[in-house]
Amino acid sequence: MKVGIVGATGYGGVELYRILSNHPHVDECILYSSSEMDVPYTQSFPHLNNLSDHRLKNIDVEEMKKNVDVLFLATPPGVSSKLSPQFINSDVKIIDLSGDLRLKQKSVYEQWYKRECVEEEILEGAVYGLSELNKVDIANAQLLANPGCFPTATILGLAPVVKQKLIDEKSIIVDAKTGVSGAGRNASPGTHYSEVNENVKIYKVHEHQHIPEIEQALHNLNDSISFISFNTHLMPMTRGIMATIYVSLTETTTTEKLLDLYNEFYSNSPFVRIRKDNEFPSTREVYGSNFCDIGLKVDERTGRITIVAVIDNLMKGAAGQAVQNFNIMNGFEETTGLYFAPIYP
Amino acid sequence: MKVGIVGATGYGGVELYRILSNHPHVDECILYSSSEMDVPYTQSFPHLNNLSDHRLKNIDVEEMKKNVDVLFLATPPGVSSKLSPQFINSDVKIIDLSGDLRLKQKSVYEQWYKRECVEEEILEGAVYGLSELNKVDIANAQLLANPGCFPTATILGLAPVVKQKLIDEKSIIVDAKTGVSGAGRNASPGTHYSEVNENVKIYKVHEHQHIPEIEQALHNLNDSISFISFNTHLMPMTRGIMATIYVSLTETTTTEKLLDLYNEFYSNSPFVRIRKDNEFPSTREVYGSNFCDIGLKVDERTGRITIVAVIDNLMKGAAGQAVQNFNIMNGFEETTGLYFAPIYP
Amino acid sequence: MKVGIVGATGYGGVELYRILSNHPHVDECILYSSSEMDVPYTQSFPHLNNLSDHRLKNIDVEEMKKNVDVLFLATPPGVSSKLSPQFINSDVKIIDLSGDLRLKQKSVYEQWYKRECVEEEILEGAVYGLSELNKVDIANAQLLANPGCFPTATILGLAPVVKQKLIDEKSIIVDAKTGVSGAGRNASPGTHYSEVNENVKIYKVHEHQHIPEIEQALHNLNDSISFISFNTHLMPMTRGIMATIYVSLTETTTTEKLLDLYNEFYSNSPFVRIRKDNEFPSTREVYGSNFCDIGLKVDERTGRITIVAVIDNLMKGAAGQAVQNFNIMNGFEETTGLYFAPIYP
Amino acid sequence: MKVGIVGATGYGGVELYRILSNHPHVDECILYSSSEMDVPYTQSFPHLNNLSDHRLKNIDVEEMKKNVDVLFLATPPGVSSKLSPQFINSDVKIIDLSGDLRLKQKSVYEQWYKRECVEEEILEGAVYGLSELNKVDIANAQLLANPGCFPTATILGLAPVVKQKLIDEKSIIVDAKTGVSGAGRNASPGTHYSEVNENVKIYKVHEHQHIPEIEQALHNLNDSISFISFNTHLMPMTRGIMATIYVSLTETTTTEKLLDLYNEFYSNSPFVRIRKDNEFPSTREVYGSNFCDIGLKVDERTGRITIVAVIDNLMKGAAGQAVQNFNIMNGFEETTGLYFAPIYP
Structure with missing residues (x-):
């Protein structure tokens, strides 16, 4: 197959190249900028x-229409809104890593992204590509909206208890931490080494554009869920996301039972690894890989669970999941060209 | 005055030395190990x-009884339990930076610290030294329990809304992040550079020994509070603590009104700095100083507030607050020898 | 005294403010941008x-002429060339932290800085302010050129053996390492966290504009010295410079004798600390302070010495030394407002 | 093939596992500790x-003799001295990543390693495995001494000019920088995060045990070379080595000509990448890969060259080169299972 990468000079683009240039079913990469x-x-x-x-x-x-079978858009917000519609009804499959096509409601996009949205019929045609939750639709997609980095970790961390309706639907609080590469390759005061090093910083408090994406996905799993609390923190590191999730249980259960539920829920998901009782993943343990590692524990004193989900933001949070979806869309084994170990240490 | 530092070769001890060796009212430091x-x-x-x-x-x-006026104990758990009782009824004032004397109930200490507690009469005599909340008792203390690093940030972040009973008393969730120096100077797998660098790690999930200390202090401010959810994360940095706090409001209010409340509450607290609307502190902004910076924001969508409190764990979280208490105990201006700027960048 | 800081929003400027705002002889700081x-x-x-x-x-x-007694210029190259001449014959003393006035030859400046130089008569009037080597001239200066960060560490590391003519004058090789704050506060691809973190990078190979400054100073100590080899490396850290210096001995000597020479040479220099035999300083050990720490060792096998000099680039390498010179120029004790401990850890 | 890894719980061992578990000719890994x-x-x-x-x-x-075809020893000094001799005349090929078998002279080993050496006949039988310089002998080796991390970068950086006798044989100075993972996985004060972070530190001045290894290899390329100056610095990062090399030219030449020489010299070396004129590699650019990148530049002013060679210390500096040698020893293509891209950023 021939693939194209738009935005090849960004961090998402170069990570796509790292994977696709070694992918056994990719004959040629064409790089656009x-x-x-x-x-x-x-x-x-x-x-x-x-x-x-x-x-x-x-x-x-x-x-592109002539030379490319699958086109990856690793572009800033707004580019895909312009580009994707031009490929509707073409033979080119589009995998969009930006946020332009993820939300189903135009008004919600415009409220959170503060920019104009693509036409709603385009949104309707786009399949939300959280690989583990939506495999059948992904397999048939021509236009795929690859999930955001925070939503990937958060939704995978919550899906089993949300779907099983084990938690108070108003109780969801997500405290997310991310490395700096998520902010992209452009230099700015906020990415200056001297400002990031030896520092933790909260940003976009209550206003992160990934909030409606998470809420939409959770609502699809359990329609009584309508909002979450969600904050993001910039860590002094390059790669990695941790979502620490706090939810209230609606009835008493044990860590062991919940771990069984998670293992069952993800039994066909080769990239989700559930930790044992009393073990929690750290971001380093998925560095450079496509894994999402999850640990959890019931707090009997408070009736809450702490769930921790970690990913590499450039891999499972962007390029890795995009290739996972590429595999599913093209009938390849989901793990093809992607099942390598994290770099440690 | 003559002061002694026990545990002078630890990180807390050497930070005490940095401050006390420049303190205008300290004539001599004696260092014990x-x-x-x-x-x-x-x-x-x-x-x-x-x-x-x-x-x-x-x-x-x-x-020590002969040569020292005030003795700082910057020692591992268990040492103060042995040492402090020997100074009861002496002329030596004790400022204990360990956790041995902070909890009022022996059983609670033994449950969370998993070691034997000092006699309860010693605990009763110890004054809990969160400088901003307890100035009168501190001024008269002979035996002072200096607060833990996480409790300092968390309690200062919560005190105004807790005392004013503006929040659901069961809703408190604290997601804390800390630099590595909080783990002390001893080498261990958990403090190895290669394990900490480029990594975020949660630890002691639901089991941190600072939980009962925070609960005790909040209960003193509002006796309907009996528990909190609290987790700690190790960040790839040396100094700094951030407590990101999530609480539900019991009635509608605005960020502006809450900021007014905080400014009023801390109007006599020179080391607490309340940020303006839409501003949040980062840990770097208090690096090397005794400040606790607080920012907050109401989330109308969820009815919750996000409160962020940051400190330097070795300063306001340990040695700095100890000297602040030393000042109060000895009738000096609270800021004496302590009111210097953070190092930036 | 009233002092002004031009370039107050840069890293050098804010570090000047940190020191001067606590300086006992400074009544007022005026900040310019x-x-x-x-x-x-x-x-x-x-x-x-x-x-x-x-x-x-x-x-x-x-x-400024009306309101300021001493003006610090913490500005990018080129600004001082324009500004300084306007204060000639005024009552305002100028301390220039940029490189504009350090070189005595216009042509050398223009060759290395690749920009127009100020008139040579201005250069002639400027005193080079390496505090330890030039105290008398500094005391009488009206226009002071504060040394560069790399030159400060390198020259202090070499001065005793250069002055004593103990080394082969063609043998000097300096391998320098610096934190990122030396590149200033402006965001650029080269200061992006993701590019600097977990990376070591050499830059300006053979072309660093500090080379002629070092050569000029060494030549003044020993006029048979005409060139050095010098390279700079960017380290993943915010503050700190280490100069690792390699020189060939012209006759056999011992580490002990050289340490005696260094201790003697710097016996009146409170900010230079010579380490003991077999001890070498690390950058952390001067972090946030005005010290320059030096260690050295003879290598009998090769007939060379390794000399290591470390400074905090924003302190002894910029703002700290500027205030040290301010003290000398105004007849204050050299250490006034500057003699505080490094932050450790 | 069946391979064994002794020391599988160290950093070298787990990196070997990362590579070998994906190697197309390895059927089974057996892990020893x-x-x-x-x-x-x-x-x-x-x-x-x-x-x-x-x-x-x-x-x-x-x-092991029964179950293993090739045994990798990723063990601390001293272990291989005991273990390797037991496999002489067996069918098991040994690849020793420790320093025990690299030096040809027992007395030199004992002087620098300060421990007992294996018998000299064992040393004689061991082939020094710097893949690029010694391919024929490696192909026939039963007992292979895998090079040290610093020697690999240094020797590859120097080999062309040393072999061509273009440099003054007494002029070689190597200033090396390394990440912390080179110190191994054991916790010690020197690897504590708070001691390494925001710090540069020189260590083992003139005494590093890799010095005689480098000297031996350079002497083999040009027997007029008998010593070098060499120092190592610990950087605040996990992986990566940079060797900055200073040598004096014996006759005038240009950067261009030298780059041609290097390109020619390494024309059959797929893991050595020579940079273009005016480009220098940084450690990040080989992170996680088996490449050694080299840049150089003539300094006309001083008659010296600066050569910069970078590797990932756990890959080309340890496990990667070991697998490269494994490939050569077993008649596989040199790049088999090893030719993947660095992780960036």
């Missing part, structure tokens, strides 16, 4: 010397 | 070359 | 809440 | 959940 043209890819990324002789190409929809 | 004896202090801490010609002394209660 | 005007200083630096109620002022030479 | 026995490997390394169901086995030479 709006900012640079006809320069060697290794000029932006010298770590790829010897591994890539690509030159960056300009974005040209007609050329 | 159980692990090293009669060696120059600069052998452990070469960064103090030219600044200290102390030699470490062995712990000797009778010698 | 070309980028922001009439906004509270705490808007740029919330860590200074409660500690500063300054508003940033526009640069106005006439106003 | 002296410290733990019959426990699941994932107990030490939860990041390998789902990827390993191994249990750690005790070291038993007879069992």
